[in-house]
Amino acid sequence: MEKLYIIIFVLLIGMVWTGSARAKTTITSDKDNVNQLIVHVDKGKEKIAPEIYGHFAEHLGRCVYEGFWVGETSDIPNVRGIRKDVVDALKKIQVPVLRWPGGCFADDYHWKDGIGPRDERSKKINNWWGSMIDANQFGTHEFMDLCEQLGCEAYIAGNVGSGTVEEMRDWVEYMTSDSGSDMANLRRKNGRDKPWKIPYFGIGNENWGCGGNMTPEYYADIYKRFQTYVRNYSGNEIVKVACGPNGADLHWMDIVMQKAVWQMNAITVHYYVRGSGDWTNKGSATQFGEKEWFALMKNTLGIDDVIAKDIKIMDKYDPNKRVALFVDEWGTWWDSEPGGTALYQQNTMRDAVSAGIFLNVFNSHCDRVKMTNIAQINNVLQAMILTKGKDMIVTPTYHVFEMFKVHQGATLLPTDISCPAYKYDKENVPSMIVSASKNSSGTVHISLCNLDPNNDAKLNCKLEGLKPSKVTGRVLTAETMNAHNTFENPDTIKPTTLKGITIKDNIITVTIPSKSVVVLAVQP
Ligand code: AHR
Numbered sequence: 001m002e003k004l005y006i007i008i009f010v011l012l013i014g015m016v017w018t019g020s021a022r023a024k025t026t027i028t029s030d031k032d033n034v035n036q037l038i039v040h041v042d043k044g045k046e047k048i049a050p051e052i053y054g055h056f057a058e059h060l061g062r063c064v065y066e067g068f069w070v071g072e073t074s075d076i077p078n079v080r081g082i083r084k085d086v087v088d089a090l091k092k093i094q095v096p097v098l099r100w101p102g103g104c105f106a107d108d109y110h111w112k113d114g115i116g117p118r119d120e121r122s123k124k125i126n127n128w129w130g131s132m133i134d135a136n137q138f139g140t141h142e143f144m145d146l147c148e149q150l151g152c153e154a155y156i157a158g159n160v161g162s163g164t165v166e167e168m169r170d171w172v173e174y175m176t177s178d179s180g181s182d183m184a185n186l187r188r189k190n191g192r193d194k195p196w197k198i199p200y201f202g203i204g205n206e207n208w209g210c211g212g213n214m215t216p217e218y219y220a221d222i223y224k225r226f227q228t229y230v231r232n233y234s235g236n237e238i239v240k241v242a243c244g245p246n247g248a249d250l251h252w253m254d255i256v257m258q259k260a261v262w263q264m265n266a267i268t269v270h271y272y273v274r275g276s277g278d279w280t281n282k283g284s285a286t287q288f289g290e291k292e293w294f295a296l297m298k299n300t301l302g303i304d305d306v307i308a309k310d311i312k313i314m315d316k317y318d319p320n321k322r323v324a325l326f327v328d329e330w331g332t333w334w335d336s337e338p339g340g341t342a343l344y345q346q347n348t349m350r351d352a353v354s355a356g357i358f359l360n361v362f363n364s365h366c367d368r369v370k371m372t373n374i375a376q377i378n379n380v381l382q383a384m385i386l387t388k389g390k391d392m393i394v395t396p397t398y399h400v401f402e403m404f405k406v407h408q409g410a411t412l413l414p415t416d417i418s419c420p421a422y423k424y425d426k427e428n429v430p431s432m433i434v435s436a437s438k439n440s441s442g443t444v445h446i447s448l449c450n451l452d453p454n455n456d457a458k459l460n461c462k463l464e465g466l467k468p469s470k471v472t473g474r475v476l477t478a479e480t481m482n483a484h485n486t487f488e489n490p491d492t493i494k495p496t497t498l499k500g501i502t503i504k505d506n507i508i509t510v511t512i513p514s515k516s517v518v519v520l521a522v523q524p
Contacts, residue, residue, distance in 0.1 A: 054328075247306055253267070268329075
Protein backbone atom coordinates (compact mmCIF):
# COMPACT_ATOMS: atom_id res chain seq x y z
CA MET A 1 0.00 0.00 0.00
CA GLU A 2 2.75 2.37 1.00
CA LYS A 3 4.47 1.65 -2.28
CA LEU A 4 1.30 2.50 -4.20
CA TYR A 5 1.07 5.90 -2.48
CA ILE A 6 4.66 6.60 -3.35
CA ILE A 7 4.02 5.77 -7.00
CA ILE A 8 0.93 8.01 -7.11
CA PHE A 9 2.87 10.80 -5.41
CA VAL A 10 5.73 10.46 -7.87
CA LEU A 11 3.34 10.66 -10.79
CA LEU A 12 1.58 13.68 -9.32
CA ILE A 13 4.72 15.70 -8.77
CA GLY A 14 6.01 14.67 -12.19
CA MET A 15 6.78 17.54 -14.55
CA VAL A 16 5.17 17.28 -17.99
CA TRP A 17 7.89 18.25 -20.34
CA THR A 18 6.88 17.91 -23.96
CA GLY A 19 5.07 20.32 -26.31
CA SER A 20 3.32 17.64 -28.41
CA ALA A 21 0.10 16.05 -27.22
CA ARG A 22 1.04 12.85 -29.06
CA ALA A 23 4.18 12.21 -27.02
CA LYS A 24 3.69 13.07 -23.39
CA THR A 25 6.90 12.94 -21.36
CA THR A 26 6.70 13.23 -17.59
CA ILE A 27 9.84 13.56 -15.50
CA THR A 28 9.44 11.62 -12.26
CA SER A 29 11.64 11.53 -9.23
CA ASP A 30 11.70 7.74 -9.38
CA LYS A 31 14.93 6.71 -7.70
CA ASP A 32 14.78 3.19 -9.14
CA ASN A 33 15.34 4.56 -12.62
CA VAL A 34 12.30 2.68 -13.94
CA ASN A 35 10.60 4.10 -17.01
CA GLN A 36 6.90 3.49 -17.50
CA LEU A 37 5.74 3.68 -21.12
CA ILE A 38 2.19 3.42 -22.44
CA VAL A 39 1.74 3.12 -26.20
CA HIS A 40 -1.81 3.86 -27.35
CA VAL A 41 -2.03 1.36 -30.19
CA ASP A 42 -5.79 1.94 -30.34
CA LYS A 43 -5.45 5.71 -30.90
CA GLY A 44 -3.25 6.18 -34.00
CA LYS A 45 -4.56 8.71 -36.54
CA GLU A 46 -1.84 10.47 -38.51
CA LYS A 47 0.69 9.06 -40.96
CA ILE A 48 4.39 9.73 -40.51
CA ALA A 49 5.33 11.16 -43.91
CA PRO A 50 8.32 9.21 -45.27
CA GLU A 51 9.81 12.60 -46.19
CA ILE A 52 10.41 13.27 -42.47
CA TYR A 53 13.47 11.06 -43.10
CA GLY A 54 14.74 13.33 -45.90
CA HIS A 55 18.25 14.52 -46.76
CA PHE A 56 20.11 17.54 -48.08
CA ALA A 57 23.07 17.87 -50.48
CA GLU A 58 24.75 21.22 -51.11
CA HIS A 59 27.65 22.27 -53.30
CA LEU A 60 29.75 22.64 -50.17
CA GLY A 61 33.06 21.02 -49.26
CA ARG A 62 33.00 17.40 -50.49
CA CYS A 63 29.28 16.79 -50.21
CA VAL A 64 28.47 16.71 -53.92
CA TYR A 65 31.96 16.55 -55.49
CA GLU A 66 33.65 13.36 -54.24
CA GLY A 67 30.67 12.53 -51.98
CA PHE A 68 28.52 11.76 -55.02
CA TRP A 69 30.20 13.00 -58.17
CA VAL A 70 33.50 11.44 -59.22
CA GLY A 71 33.03 11.61 -63.00
CA GLU A 72 32.68 8.83 -65.52
CA THR A 73 36.43 8.36 -66.00
CA SER A 74 37.17 7.96 -62.26
CA ASP A 75 38.82 4.80 -60.87
CA ILE A 76 36.14 4.85 -58.17
CA PRO A 77 33.33 2.57 -59.38
CA ASN A 78 30.51 4.79 -60.62
CA VAL A 79 27.31 4.82 -62.61
CA ARG A 80 27.37 7.70 -65.10
CA GLY A 81 29.82 9.58 -62.84
CA ILE A 82 27.96 9.00 -59.54
CA ARG A 83 29.82 6.79 -57.07
CA LYS A 84 28.29 3.40 -56.59
CA ASP A 85 29.39 2.65 -53.00
CA VAL A 86 27.66 5.77 -51.68
CA VAL A 87 24.44 5.13 -53.61
CA ASP A 88 24.39 1.48 -52.48
CA ALA A 89 24.83 2.48 -48.82
CA LEU A 90 22.17 5.18 -49.02
CA LYS A 91 19.64 2.83 -50.60
CA LYS A 92 19.71 0.85 -47.35
CA ILE A 93 18.35 3.80 -45.37
CA GLN A 94 15.55 4.45 -47.88
CA VAL A 95 16.23 8.09 -48.73
CA PRO A 96 12.74 9.44 -49.50
CA VAL A 97 13.69 12.91 -50.75
CA LEU A 98 16.87 14.88 -51.46
CA ARG A 99 17.14 18.68 -51.33
CA TRP A 100 19.65 20.38 -53.69
CA PRO A 101 21.71 22.52 -54.62
CA GLY A 102 21.76 24.48 -51.31
CA GLY A 103 21.66 25.99 -48.71
CA CYS A 104 23.27 29.35 -49.18
CA PHE A 105 24.67 28.07 -52.48
CA ALA A 106 21.14 27.90 -53.92
CA ASP A 107 20.67 31.68 -53.98
CA ASP A 108 23.92 32.02 -55.94
CA TYR A 109 23.24 29.16 -58.35
CA HIS A 110 22.30 29.76 -61.96
CA TRP A 111 20.96 26.53 -63.36
CA LYS A 112 21.93 27.18 -66.98
CA ASP A 113 25.60 26.98 -65.88
CA GLY A 114 25.01 23.29 -65.12
CA ILE A 115 23.48 21.93 -68.35
CA GLY A 116 24.88 20.93 -71.75
CA PRO A 117 28.20 19.22 -72.57
CA ARG A 118 30.25 19.03 -69.38
CA ASP A 119 33.46 20.27 -70.91
CA GLU A 120 31.71 23.44 -72.04
CA ARG A 121 30.10 24.32 -68.73
CA SER A 122 31.04 27.55 -67.02
CA LYS A 123 33.34 27.76 -64.04
CA LYS A 124 32.03 29.76 -61.11
CA ILE A 125 33.42 30.74 -57.72
CA ASN A 126 31.58 29.04 -54.87
CA ASN A 127 31.41 32.30 -52.92
CA TRP A 128 29.83 30.79 -49.85
CA TRP A 129 32.08 27.86 -49.26
CA GLY A 130 35.80 28.50 -49.54
CA SER A 131 35.77 30.27 -52.92
CA MET A 132 36.52 27.01 -54.70
CA ILE A 133 35.90 26.85 -58.43
CA ASP A 134 32.73 24.92 -59.22
CA ALA A 135 33.08 23.65 -62.78
CA ASN A 136 29.39 22.75 -62.82
CA GLN A 137 30.01 19.11 -63.65
CA PHE A 138 27.08 18.20 -61.43
CA GLY A 139 23.97 20.03 -62.64
CA THR A 140 20.27 19.37 -63.15
CA HIS A 141 20.66 16.19 -65.25
CA GLU A 142 23.21 14.67 -62.88
CA PHE A 143 21.07 15.51 -59.83
CA MET A 144 17.97 13.97 -61.37
CA ASP A 145 19.99 10.88 -62.35
CA LEU A 146 21.16 10.64 -58.72
CA CYS A 147 17.54 10.83 -57.48
CA GLU A 148 16.59 8.06 -59.91
CA GLN A 149 19.52 5.91 -58.75
CA LEU A 150 18.53 6.45 -55.10
CA GLY A 151 14.83 5.99 -55.87
CA CYS A 152 13.97 9.28 -54.12
CA GLU A 153 11.97 12.42 -54.81
CA ALA A 154 13.64 15.68 -55.81
CA TYR A 155 13.39 18.87 -53.79
CA ILE A 156 14.92 21.76 -55.71
CA ALA A 157 15.90 24.99 -53.93
CA GLY A 158 15.43 27.91 -56.33
CA ASN A 159 17.42 31.13 -56.48
CA VAL A 160 15.58 34.19 -55.17
CA GLY A 161 18.55 36.10 -53.69
CA SER A 162 20.52 36.68 -56.90
CA GLY A 163 18.27 35.10 -59.53
CA THR A 164 15.44 36.37 -61.67
CA VAL A 165 11.80 35.37 -61.91
CA GLU A 166 12.40 34.44 -65.56
CA GLU A 167 15.29 32.15 -64.63
CA MET A 168 13.20 30.34 -62.01
CA ARG A 169 10.22 30.05 -64.36
CA ASP A 170 12.41 28.58 -67.13
CA TRP A 171 14.06 26.06 -64.81
CA VAL A 172 10.69 24.61 -63.82
CA GLU A 173 9.59 24.50 -67.48
CA TYR A 174 12.92 22.92 -68.53
CA MET A 175 12.55 20.13 -65.98
CA THR A 176 8.84 19.39 -66.14
CA SER A 177 7.27 20.36 -69.47
CA ASP A 178 6.43 17.69 -72.04
CA SER A 179 5.52 20.35 -74.62
CA GLY A 180 7.36 21.48 -77.74
CA SER A 181 8.56 24.68 -76.00
CA ASP A 182 12.12 25.95 -76.32
CA MET A 183 12.87 24.94 -72.72
CA ALA A 184 11.50 21.40 -73.14
CA ASN A 185 13.43 21.05 -76.41
CA LEU A 186 16.61 22.28 -74.77
CA ARG A 187 16.24 19.50 -72.17
CA ARG A 188 15.76 16.98 -74.99
CA LYS A 189 18.84 18.31 -76.78
CA ASN A 190 20.77 17.73 -73.53
CA GLY A 191 19.77 14.07 -73.47
CA ARG A 192 16.51 13.81 -71.54
CA ASP A 193 13.38 13.24 -73.57
CA LYS A 194 10.71 12.76 -70.90
CA PRO A 195 10.21 15.47 -68.29
CA TRP A 196 11.05 14.72 -64.68
CA LYS A 197 8.66 14.91 -61.78
CA ILE A 198 9.61 17.73 -59.41
CA PRO A 199 7.32 17.43 -56.39
CA TYR A 200 8.97 20.11 -54.23
CA PHE A 201 10.35 23.53 -55.17
CA GLY A 202 11.78 25.95 -52.59
CA ILE A 203 11.43 29.65 -53.34
CA GLY A 204 14.69 30.80 -51.80
CA ASN A 205 16.74 29.65 -48.82
CA GLU A 206 17.42 31.55 -45.59
CA ASN A 207 16.33 34.80 -47.22
CA TRP A 208 16.65 36.43 -43.79
CA GLY A 209 20.41 35.79 -44.10
CA CYS A 210 22.54 34.40 -46.93
CA GLY A 211 19.55 34.42 -49.30
CA GLY A 212 19.42 38.23 -49.51
CA ASN A 213 19.24 39.61 -45.96
CA MET A 214 15.58 40.49 -46.41
CA THR A 215 12.96 41.57 -43.93
CA PRO A 216 9.98 39.20 -43.63
CA GLU A 217 7.70 41.83 -45.18
CA TYR A 218 9.97 42.22 -48.21
CA TYR A 219 10.49 38.46 -48.58
CA ALA A 220 6.74 37.77 -48.40
CA ASP A 221 6.15 40.14 -51.32
CA ILE A 222 9.05 38.73 -53.34
CA TYR A 223 7.89 35.20 -52.52
CA LYS A 224 4.44 35.92 -53.87
CA ARG A 225 5.90 37.31 -57.08
CA PHE A 226 8.34 34.45 -57.73
CA GLN A 227 5.89 31.66 -56.87
CA THR A 228 3.37 32.99 -59.43
CA TYR A 229 5.67 31.76 -62.19
CA VAL A 230 6.49 28.37 -60.64
CA ARG A 231 3.98 26.49 -62.75
CA ASN A 232 2.57 22.99 -62.96
CA TYR A 233 3.32 21.53 -66.40
CA SER A 234 2.32 18.21 -67.95
CA GLY A 235 0.67 16.81 -64.84
CA ASN A 236 3.55 17.69 -62.49
CA GLU A 237 2.27 19.15 -59.23
CA ILE A 238 4.63 21.29 -57.22
CA VAL A 239 4.55 21.83 -53.49
CA LYS A 240 5.66 25.47 -53.28
CA VAL A 241 7.90 25.98 -50.28
CA ALA A 242 8.31 29.40 -48.64
CA CYS A 243 11.38 30.31 -46.61
CA GLY A 244 10.53 30.26 -42.92
CA PRO A 245 12.48 31.32 -39.85
CA ASN A 246 15.80 30.54 -38.30
CA GLY A 247 14.89 28.56 -35.17
CA ALA A 248 12.54 30.54 -32.96
CA ASP A 249 12.31 33.76 -35.03
CA LEU A 250 8.56 33.88 -34.56
CA HIS A 251 8.26 37.36 -36.03
CA TRP A 252 9.48 36.06 -39.41
CA MET A 253 7.03 33.15 -39.24
CA ASP A 254 4.15 35.43 -38.31
CA ILE A 255 4.69 37.96 -41.09
CA VAL A 256 5.35 35.47 -43.89
CA MET A 257 2.35 33.35 -42.89
CA GLN A 258 0.13 36.40 -42.55
CA LYS A 259 1.05 37.85 -45.96
CA ALA A 260 1.58 34.77 -48.11
CA VAL A 261 -0.33 31.86 -46.58
CA TRP A 262 -2.58 31.46 -49.63
CA GLN A 263 0.32 31.25 -52.03
CA MET A 264 2.29 28.51 -50.24
CA ASN A 265 1.97 24.78 -49.63
CA ALA A 266 4.78 24.56 -47.09
CA ILE A 267 7.05 26.78 -45.02
CA THR A 268 10.45 25.91 -43.60
CA VAL A 269 12.35 26.21 -40.34
CA HIS A 270 16.08 25.61 -39.81
CA TYR A 271 17.46 24.35 -36.51
CA TYR A 272 21.13 23.59 -35.89
CA VAL A 273 22.52 22.45 -32.54
CA ARG A 274 25.90 22.42 -30.84
CA GLY A 275 27.32 21.82 -27.35
CA SER A 276 28.08 24.50 -24.80
CA GLY A 277 30.13 26.85 -27.05
CA ASP A 278 28.91 29.66 -29.29
CA TRP A 279 29.01 29.95 -33.09
CA THR A 280 32.64 31.09 -33.04
CA ASN A 281 33.64 28.17 -30.83
CA LYS A 282 31.28 25.33 -31.54
CA GLY A 283 33.53 22.72 -29.98
CA SER A 284 35.10 19.55 -31.25
CA ALA A 285 32.96 16.76 -32.68
CA THR A 286 35.05 14.14 -30.88
CA GLN A 287 36.90 15.77 -27.96
CA PHE A 288 34.31 16.58 -25.30
CA GLY A 289 33.12 15.70 -21.81
CA GLU A 290 29.77 15.31 -20.12
CA LYS A 291 29.23 19.09 -19.98
CA GLU A 292 29.15 19.21 -23.78
CA TRP A 293 27.15 15.97 -24.00
CA PHE A 294 24.47 17.40 -21.69
CA ALA A 295 24.43 20.72 -23.56
CA LEU A 296 23.77 18.97 -26.85
CA MET A 297 20.93 16.91 -25.38
CA LYS A 298 19.35 20.05 -23.95
CA ASN A 299 19.77 22.05 -27.16
CA THR A 300 18.39 19.18 -29.23
CA LEU A 301 15.28 18.98 -27.04
CA GLY A 302 14.70 22.67 -27.85
CA ILE A 303 13.40 21.62 -31.29
CA ASP A 304 10.16 20.48 -29.68
CA ASP A 305 9.42 23.94 -28.33
CA VAL A 306 10.43 25.66 -31.57
CA ILE A 307 8.13 23.43 -33.62
CA ALA A 308 5.29 23.86 -31.12
CA LYS A 309 5.64 27.68 -31.30
CA ASP A 310 5.87 27.71 -35.10
CA ILE A 311 2.78 25.50 -35.32
CA LYS A 312 0.88 27.83 -33.00
CA ILE A 313 1.49 30.70 -35.42
CA MET A 314 0.66 28.53 -38.43
CA ASP A 315 -2.59 27.48 -36.74
CA LYS A 316 -3.55 31.17 -36.49
CA TYR A 317 -3.43 31.67 -40.28
CA ASP A 318 -4.04 28.08 -41.40
CA PRO A 319 -6.29 26.36 -38.85
CA ASN A 320 -7.07 23.49 -41.24
CA LYS A 321 -3.40 22.54 -41.51
CA ARG A 322 -3.24 22.85 -45.30
CA VAL A 323 0.31 24.26 -45.13
CA ALA A 324 3.07 21.85 -44.09
CA LEU A 325 6.06 22.67 -41.91
CA PHE A 326 9.37 21.47 -43.42
CA VAL A 327 12.41 21.42 -41.11
CA ASP A 328 14.56 21.45 -44.22
CA GLU A 329 17.91 21.91 -42.44
CA TRP A 330 18.73 20.43 -39.04
CA GLY A 331 21.51 18.68 -37.19
CA THR A 332 24.69 19.12 -35.19
CA TRP A 333 27.32 21.70 -36.17
CA TRP A 334 30.83 21.34 -34.72
CA ASP A 335 34.17 22.96 -35.51
CA SER A 336 35.42 21.46 -38.76
CA GLU A 337 38.01 18.69 -38.42
CA PRO A 338 41.51 20.20 -38.50
CA GLY A 339 42.79 20.08 -42.08
CA GLY A 340 39.39 18.91 -43.39
CA THR A 341 37.35 20.46 -46.19
CA ALA A 342 34.58 22.97 -45.42
CA LEU A 343 32.22 21.89 -42.63
CA TYR A 344 33.69 18.37 -42.53
CA GLN A 345 33.06 16.89 -39.08
CA GLN A 346 33.23 13.49 -37.38
CA ASN A 347 30.12 11.92 -35.94
CA THR A 348 29.96 10.16 -32.56
CA MET A 349 27.50 8.39 -30.30
CA ARG A 350 26.51 11.89 -29.14
CA ASP A 351 25.37 12.81 -32.67
CA ALA A 352 23.46 9.51 -32.93
CA VAL A 353 21.45 10.12 -29.74
CA SER A 354 20.77 13.69 -30.87
CA ALA A 355 19.50 12.42 -34.27
CA GLY A 356 17.25 9.89 -32.52
CA ILE A 357 15.73 12.64 -30.36
CA PHE A 358 15.13 14.87 -33.39
CA LEU A 359 13.43 12.07 -35.33
CA ASN A 360 11.23 11.09 -32.37
CA VAL A 361 10.16 14.72 -31.95
CA PHE A 362 9.47 15.09 -35.71
CA ASN A 363 7.34 11.93 -35.64
CA SER A 364 5.31 13.29 -32.77
CA HIS A 365 4.49 16.45 -34.79
CA CYS A 366 3.64 14.57 -37.99
CA ASP A 367 0.25 16.23 -38.38
CA ARG A 368 2.10 19.42 -39.42
CA VAL A 369 5.71 18.38 -40.04
CA LYS A 370 5.69 16.65 -43.41
CA MET A 371 9.34 16.82 -44.37
CA THR A 372 12.72 17.28 -42.72
CA ASN A 373 16.21 17.25 -44.27
CA ILE A 374 19.23 16.55 -42.12
CA ALA A 375 22.29 18.63 -43.01
CA GLN A 376 24.01 17.12 -44.91
CA ILE A 377 24.19 13.73 -46.59
CA ASN A 378 27.95 13.30 -47.27
CA ASN A 379 31.12 14.80 -45.75
CA VAL A 380 29.39 17.94 -44.40
CA LEU A 381 27.99 18.56 -40.89
CA GLN A 382 25.99 15.62 -39.47
CA ALA A 383 26.64 13.36 -42.44
CA MET A 384 25.45 9.83 -43.17
CA ILE A 385 28.57 9.05 -45.16
CA LEU A 386 32.22 10.09 -44.89
CA THR A 387 34.56 9.52 -47.83
CA LYS A 388 38.33 9.69 -48.21
CA GLY A 389 39.22 9.28 -51.86
CA LYS A 390 38.01 5.83 -52.83
CA ASP A 391 37.17 4.82 -49.24
CA MET A 392 33.80 5.28 -47.59
CA ILE A 393 32.39 4.74 -44.09
CA VAL A 394 28.95 5.17 -42.58
CA THR A 395 28.40 7.17 -39.39
CA PRO A 396 26.43 6.45 -36.20
CA THR A 397 23.79 8.90 -37.50
CA TYR A 398 23.45 6.76 -40.65
CA HIS A 399 22.63 3.79 -38.40
CA VAL A 400 19.92 5.77 -36.61
CA PHE A 401 18.29 6.54 -39.98
CA GLU A 402 18.55 2.88 -40.95
CA MET A 403 16.96 1.76 -37.65
CA PHE A 404 14.19 4.40 -37.80
CA LYS A 405 13.22 3.75 -41.44
CA VAL A 406 10.47 1.43 -40.10
CA HIS A 407 8.51 4.57 -39.16
CA GLN A 408 8.37 5.84 -42.77
CA GLY A 409 4.72 5.87 -43.89
CA ALA A 410 3.49 4.19 -40.67
CA THR A 411 0.74 5.53 -38.37
CA LEU A 412 1.95 7.51 -35.37
CA LEU A 413 0.81 6.09 -32.03
CA PRO A 414 0.43 8.45 -29.06
CA THR A 415 2.77 7.65 -26.16
CA ASP A 416 2.97 8.53 -22.46
CA ILE A 417 6.30 8.04 -20.79
CA SER A 418 7.31 8.66 -17.17
CA CYS A 419 11.05 8.70 -16.77
CA PRO A 420 13.60 10.01 -14.29
CA ALA A 421 15.47 13.21 -15.04
CA TYR A 422 18.94 13.17 -16.52
CA LYS A 423 20.66 15.73 -14.28
CA TYR A 424 23.87 17.60 -14.85
CA ASP A 425 25.18 20.55 -12.86
CA LYS A 426 21.80 21.54 -11.38
CA GLU A 427 20.03 21.21 -14.73
CA ASN A 428 17.48 18.58 -15.75
CA VAL A 429 16.21 17.05 -18.94
CA PRO A 430 14.08 13.94 -19.44
CA SER A 431 16.29 10.88 -19.68
CA MET A 432 14.15 9.11 -22.27
CA ILE A 433 12.58 10.34 -25.52
CA VAL A 434 10.27 8.05 -27.46
CA SER A 435 7.94 7.71 -30.42
CA ALA A 436 5.94 4.78 -31.75
CA SER A 437 4.14 3.79 -34.93
CA LYS A 438 2.14 0.94 -36.44
CA ASN A 439 2.86 -0.23 -39.98
CA SER A 440 0.45 -1.69 -42.54
CA SER A 441 1.08 -5.26 -41.32
CA GLY A 442 0.20 -4.34 -37.74
CA THR A 443 3.77 -4.37 -36.36
CA VAL A 444 4.35 -1.67 -33.74
CA HIS A 445 7.78 -0.01 -33.68
CA ILE A 446 8.94 1.90 -30.62
CA SER A 447 12.06 4.05 -30.89
CA LEU A 448 13.72 5.13 -27.64
CA CYS A 449 16.71 7.32 -26.84
CA ASN A 450 18.41 7.08 -23.45
CA LEU A 451 20.01 10.51 -23.03
CA ASP A 452 21.78 9.58 -19.80
CA PRO A 453 25.40 8.61 -20.56
CA ASN A 454 25.87 6.99 -17.12
CA ASN A 455 22.77 4.95 -16.27
CA ASP A 456 20.98 2.10 -17.99
CA ALA A 457 17.21 2.40 -17.73
CA LYS A 458 14.72 -0.33 -17.00
CA LEU A 459 11.58 0.13 -19.08
CA ASN A 460 8.11 -1.34 -18.50
CA CYS A 461 5.95 -0.92 -21.54
CA LYS A 462 2.23 -1.45 -21.90
CA LEU A 463 0.48 -1.38 -25.26
CA GLU A 464 -3.15 -0.27 -24.99
CA GLY A 465 -5.21 -2.28 -27.48
CA LEU A 466 -2.57 -4.89 -28.35
CA LYS A 467 -1.46 -8.16 -26.82
CA PRO A 468 2.20 -8.54 -27.72
CA SER A 469 3.12 -12.03 -28.94
CA LYS A 470 6.75 -11.38 -29.83
CA VAL A 471 9.18 -8.49 -29.31
CA THR A 472 12.60 -8.01 -30.87
CA GLY A 473 14.96 -5.10 -30.46
CA ARG A 474 18.00 -3.44 -32.00
CA VAL A 475 20.36 -1.15 -30.12
CA LEU A 476 23.00 1.38 -31.08
CA THR A 477 25.36 2.19 -28.23
CA ALA A 478 29.03 2.44 -27.36
CA GLU A 479 31.44 2.23 -24.45
CA THR A 480 32.22 5.94 -24.55
CA MET A 481 30.27 9.09 -25.39
CA ASN A 482 32.70 10.06 -28.14
CA ALA A 483 33.06 6.65 -29.82
CA HIS A 484 32.91 6.94 -33.60
CA ASN A 485 33.67 5.09 -36.80
CA THR A 486 36.95 5.75 -38.60
CA PHE A 487 38.44 4.62 -41.90
CA GLU A 488 40.67 2.28 -39.86
CA ASN A 489 37.80 0.98 -37.66
CA PRO A 490 34.61 1.51 -39.64
CA ASP A 491 32.38 -0.71 -37.47
CA THR A 492 33.11 0.61 -33.96
CA ILE A 493 29.47 1.69 -33.77
CA LYS A 494 26.79 -0.35 -35.48
CA PRO A 495 23.42 -1.74 -34.40
CA THR A 496 23.28 -5.05 -32.56
CA THR A 497 20.49 -7.24 -31.23
CA LEU A 498 19.05 -6.04 -27.91
CA LYS A 499 18.93 -8.97 -25.52
CA GLY A 500 16.88 -9.63 -22.38
CA ILE A 501 13.42 -8.51 -23.55
CA THR A 502 10.57 -10.22 -21.70
CA ILE A 503 6.76 -10.20 -21.90
CA LYS A 504 4.71 -10.94 -18.79
CA ASP A 505 1.02 -10.12 -18.25
CA ASN A 506 1.17 -8.13 -21.50
CA ILE A 507 3.89 -5.88 -20.09
CA ILE A 508 7.14 -5.71 -22.03
CA THR A 509 10.22 -5.27 -19.85
CA VAL A 510 13.57 -4.29 -21.29
CA THR A 511 16.75 -2.50 -20.27
CA ILE A 512 17.72 0.47 -22.42
CA PRO A 513 21.49 0.95 -22.10
CA SER A 514 22.96 4.32 -21.18
CA LYS A 515 23.66 6.64 -24.19
CA SER A 516 21.77 4.49 -26.64
CA VAL A 517 19.19 4.45 -29.37
CA VAL A 518 16.85 1.44 -29.39
CA VAL A 519 14.11 0.32 -31.77
CA LEU A 520 11.68 -2.37 -30.61
CA ALA A 521 9.47 -4.32 -33.03
CA VAL A 522 6.31 -5.67 -31.38
CA GLN A 523 4.20 -8.29 -33.16
CA PRO A 524 0.52 -8.63 -32.26
O1 AHR B 1 24.11 23.57 -44.16
C1 AHR B 1 25.06 24.59 -44.17
C2 AHR B 1 24.43 25.97 -44.30
O2 AHR B 1 23.67 26.25 -43.17
C3 AHR B 1 23.44 26.15 -45.44
O3 AHR B 1 24.07 26.46 -46.64
C4 AHR B 1 22.61 27.30 -44.97
O4 AHR B 1 21.30 27.27 -45.50
C5 AHR B 1 22.64 27.18 -43.47
O5 AHR B 1 22.93 28.37 -42.84
